[in-house]
Structure formats: structure tokens, C-alpha cells
Amino acid sequence: GAGVSQSPSNKVTEKGKDVELRCDPISGHTALYWYRQSLGQGLEFLIYFQGNSAPDKSGLPSDRFSAERTGGSVSTLTIQRTQQEDSAVYLCASSSLSSYNEQFFGPGTRLTVL
Amino acid sequence: GQQVMQIPQYQHVQEGEDFTTYCNSSTTLSNIQWYKQRPGGHPVFLIQLVKSGEVKKQKRLTFQFGEAKKNSSLHITATQTTDVGTYFCAGVRAGNMLTFGGGTRLMVKP
Numbered sequence: 001g002a003g004v005s006q007s008p009s010n011k012v013t014e015k016g017k018d019v020e021l022r023c024d025p026i027s028g029h030t031a032l033y034w035y036r037q038s039l040g041q042g043l044e045f046l047i048y049f050q051g052n053s054a055p056d057k058s059g060l061p062s063d064r065f066s067a068e069r070t071g072g073s074v075s076t077l078t079i080q081r082t083q084q085e086d087s088a089v090y091l092c093a094s095s096s097l098s099s100y101n102e103q104f105f106g107p108g109t110r111l112t113v114l
Numbered sequence: 115g116q117q118v119m120q121i122p123q124y125q126h127v128q129e130g131e132d133f134t135t136y137c138n139s140s141t142t143l144s145n146i147q148w149y150k151q152r153p154g155g156h157p158v159f160l161i162q163l164v165k166s167g168e169v170k171k172q173k174r175l176t177f178q179f180g181e182a183k184k185n186s187s188l189h190i191t192a193t194q195t196t197d198v199g200t201y202f203c204a205g206v207r208a209g210n211m212l213t214f215g216g217g218t219r220l221m222v223k224p
Contacts (some may be wrong), residue, residue, distance in 0.1 A: 033212070042216040043202065056211065076195060101206060102147070107155040110148070 002026070004106035006092050012112045021077040021109045025094030031072045032075050033103065035091045043091065049075065053070055067111055118205045120147040120215030122200045128223050135218035137203035145206045146179055146186045151217070160188075162206075193222050 005024045013019050024030050034046040045059035049069040060066070064082075069075040079086055091109050093103040116168075118139045137146065137149060149157040161170055163179035169210040170177045176189045189196055200219045204208050204212040 008182075016218075035214075043214040044215070048211060075120075093157075101145075102159040102162065103157075103204075103212065105158070107156055 004092055004094055004104050006090075006106040006107060006109050009107065010055075010110045012114065014114050016081055018078065019081045019082055019111065021079075021090050021092075021111070023075045023077070023092030023094075023106060025073065025075070025092070026096075026104055027073075029094035029096045029104070030072070031095045031101075032069055033093045033095075033099065034075070034077050035093065035101060036088045037091055037108070038088045046077070046090075079111075082111075084113045087111055087113045118203060118213045118215040118223075120203055120218055122218055123216065124158050124219045124221070126221045126223065127193050129195060133193050133220055134204075135188050135199070135220075136216050137186045137188075137205075139184045139205045139213075141207075143205040143207065144184050146183075146184075146188075147204045147206060147212065148177060148188055149202045149204065149214075150199050153200065158204060176208050190220075193220070195222050195224050198222050 007022045010073045011019055020033055030051045032049040036044040047067045048056040066079045089108040091105055091108045093105045095101050095103045115145055121136050121191045123188045145162055147162045148160040151157045161177050166183050167181045168179040174191045178187045186200055186203055192224055200217040203215045
């Protein structure tokens with residue numbers, strides 16, 4: 001079946017512009033996560049959605065970052081007034097509570113802020 | 115908050131040598147997961163350990179969960195070039211929330 005998809009795969013933007021990154025989780029997965037990975041670094045947790053519960057936003061680095069999950073499916077991560085330090089790969093993952101809670105990752109969106 | 119530390123950060127081995135990465139949590143974990151990320155790829159789930167003292171094997175990979183459920187290890191016997199990548203542990207706490215370790219990058223010289 002289809003895995004987690006993300007779009008765009010690459011995004012180059014100018015400092016100060018807003019960007020939107022999209023994640024389509026695996027159908028039926030109730031949990032959705034956003035992570036950020038800088039080159040050669042580990043995974044930095046950003047935000048977590050679980051069903052209809054309020055999202056865990058504890059990882060968002062600043063108020064320039066926000067995320068929505070509409071209808072319990074597709075999620076959009078928005079970065080306003082991008083800065084060069086926002087350049088990274090943004091990874092989305094989804095999981096089902098009925099399984100091993102295994103997280104299935106998307107291919108990521110590589111964001112470059114010039 | 116919960117922190118998960120992983121060591122070493124990098125490891126170079128000669129093909130055929132063994133490799134171990136260690137994961138330590140500041141708090142007791144309900145369970146722990148391991149992921150592998152190939153260069154240029156995304157993390158892929160390897161295994162989950164749930165029970166105290168649990169040991170699981172996948173071919174040349176051996177995973178252990180400590181008795182106190184605060185540490186874990188991944189051991190690879192006789193590394194191959196296909197083992198190259200970054201190995202992440204991730205501690206699971208309530209609500210299916212994962213906290214990832216910083217990862218261990220394994221490089222294998224043929």
C-alpha cells in the first residue's frame with residue numbers, strides 16, 4: 001500500500017518568505033509527527049498529533065512554526081518569515097496505535113533558505 | 115523532560131568487525147524502538163523491545179533492553195558494507211510519544 005508522502009521534495013526560498021510543507025500519512029494512522037533533521041544530525045521533534053486530541057507542540061522552536069492536521073489526515077507545517085537556520089530536512093511520520101507503534105517516515109522535504 | 119542519549123556518535127569499522135551502539139534514557143521507558151537511516155534516506159523501523167531484559171535477534175543484529183528499562187543496545191556481528199547508515203534508538207513514553215537519541219553513524223571500510 002501507499003506509504004507516507006510529503007511534498008514538495010525540495011523547497012528553496014528566500015529569507016523572510018513563508019513556506020508550507022505537506023504530509024499525507026498512511027490511511028488510518030491516527031498519530032502524525034513532524035521532525036526536523038539538519039545535515040548529519042539527529043531527529044529533532046517538532047509536533048505530534050494524536051486523533052482528535054490537542055497536539056503536542058512542545059518541540060516547535062519558535063512561534064514562526066505552526067502545524068495543522070485537517071480531518072485527522074493530511075498535515076501542513078507552516079514556517080513564517082523563514083530564516084537561514086530553518087534550512088533542514090523536514091520529516092513526517094505516522095503510526096497506528098493498533099500496531100507496534102512503529103513510525104513510518106515519509107521521504108522528507110529538503111528546505112533551503114537563501 | 116525525558117532525554118535519550120546515544121553513544122558513540124560515530125563509528126568506523128573494518129568490514130567483518132563487530133559494532134555496538136548504546137542508548138541510555140534519563141527515565142524508565144515503556145518500550146524502545148530502533149531505526150536505521152541509510153545515507154540520503156529516511157529512518158526505517160527495525161524493531162521494538164518491550165520487556166525488561168528482552169533480547170531479540172535479526173540475523174546479524176542483536177538488540178537488548180536493560181533490566182531497568184532505561185538502556186538498550188544494538189550489536190552487529192561481522193559488519194558488511196550494507197550496514198552503513200545511522201542507527202537511532204527511540205524511547206517510547208505515554209501516548210505513543212517517541213524521543214529519539216542522537217544516532218550513531220556507522221561507516222564500514224571494505
